[in-house]
Amino acid sequence: MTITVVIADDQAMVRQGFGALLDAQADxxxxxxAADGRTAVTEVRRLQPDVVLMDVRMPHLDGLAATRxxxxxxxxxxxxxxMLTTFDIxxxxxxxxxxxxxxxxxxDAPADELVRAVRVVADGEALLAPSVTxxxxxxxxxxxxxxxxxxxxxxxxxxxxxxxxxMLARGWSNSEIAGDLFLAEQTVKTHVSNVLAKLHxxxxxxxxxxxxxxxxR
Numbered sequence: 001m002t003i004t005v006v007i008a009d010d011q012a013m014v015r016q017g018f019g020a021l022l023d024a025q026a027d028x029x030x031x032x033x034a035a036d037g038r039t040a041v042t043e044v045r046r047l048q049p050d051v052v053l054m055d056v057r058m059p060h061l062d063g064l065a066a067t068r069x070x071x072x073x074x075x076x077x078x079x080x081x082x083m084l085t086t087f088d089i090x091x092x093x094x095x096x097x098x099x100x101x102x103x104x105x106x107x108d109a110p111a112d113e114l115v116r117a118v119r120v121v122a123d124g125e126a127l128l129a130p131s132v133t134x135x136x137x138x139x140x141x142x143x144x145x146x147x148x149x150x151x152x153x154x155x156x157x158x159x160x161x162x163x164x165x166x167m168l169a170r171g172w173s174n175s176e177i178a179g180d181l182f183l184a185e186q187t188v189k190t191h192v193s194n195v196l197a198k199l200h201x202x203x204x205x206x207x208x209x210x211x212x213x214x215x216x217r
Contacts, residue, residue, distance in 0.1 A: 003122045006047055007033040008040035008066065009055040009084060014107065018053060021111050028118060037061025041069050049079050050122050054101070056085045056092045064096050071100035071202065080121045080203075088132060094140040098209050100202040103128030104136075125189075127204055130171025134208065141212045149214045156198045162216075164191040168204050169211035 005022055007015050007030060019030045032047045034040035038060040044052055052070070056063040067081050083096050083104035093104045102121045105114060105128075120128045127133055157165065167177045174192065178185045192204065201207050211217065 001027070003028045003051060003118060004047070004049040005030045005051045005053065005118060006040070006044050006049040006079075007053045008035075008037065008043075008058065008063070009033075009053070010035050010058045011055075014055070014084075018114065021114065022118060025115055028115070035059075037063060037066035040066050044070055044079060048077070051118050052079045052081045053105075053118075054081050054083050054096075056083055056090065056096070062092070064092050064099070067096045067101050068099045078202075080124065082117055082121050082128075089136055089139050091140060094136060094209075097133075097137070097205050100206060102203055102205055103133065124203060125175075126173035127168075127171045127208065133205065134169075134171055134212075137209055137212045141209075147213050150199075150210075153199050154214060154216070157195065161191055161195050161198070164188065165195050165199075165207060165211055166216060168192070168195070168207045169217055171208070 005028060007018050009015050015033045019033060022028045023030050031049055032043045034043050037058045040052070040054065041061065054063045054067055063083060070081065071078050081096070081101040083093050083101050084107050085093050085104055086107055088106055102124070103117060105117050117128055120126055154162070164177060167180070174185050174188045178188045195207060196203065199207070199210055201210060
């Protein structure tokens with residue numbers, strides 16, 4: 001199955017370079033691009049790609065606002081958003097993850113990491129670069145005022161679901177959780193889906209953010 005991609009970045013060389021790299025992969029097809037956030041929202045809604053590479057800082061509408069707009073709508077199948085940034089510890093990136101972005105990549109990352117990132121984000125069953133993502137979330141949450149734990153939401157989880165949430169917070173994939181708990185992967189998928197539904201979260205990245213903000217590690 002081909003992964004369709006739209007690239008949103010205000011630098012033409014980035015769009016062309018990333019586009020050529022991804023189009024060269026047998027399982028990835030770049031179907032559109034945009035030079036600013038407002039155009040990105042329009043093109044993504046028109047083309048409905050699987051994955052959007054979204055620059056954090058763009059004219060007319062920045063990547064955070066564009067991501068929030070794309071993921072807060074009523075689309076039955078919203079895209080997975082992969083943020084592109086120059087800085088790995090960036091409040092903009094953290095806020096994008098809170099609003100549903102599925103991961104982030106440094107613009108100077110090696111080519112093979114970008115290709116892998118698109119595949120991981122499209123698949124949705126593992127956290128992209130767990131150690132880096134957790135470090136970003138931990139450092140930003142440590143700088144911000146402490147939020148009151150959402151006890152009612154956490155209390156809605158069964159003991160097994162709470163255990164799965166703790167493992168999601170460590171960045172574990174479904175297969176790693178299944179191996180540790182001696183469960184079938186399909187059972188783990190069900191537990192993960194239940195955790196996300198009960199906590200009103202879009203994906204496992206938001207689950208990691210929720211866990212850190214609520215003192216669940």
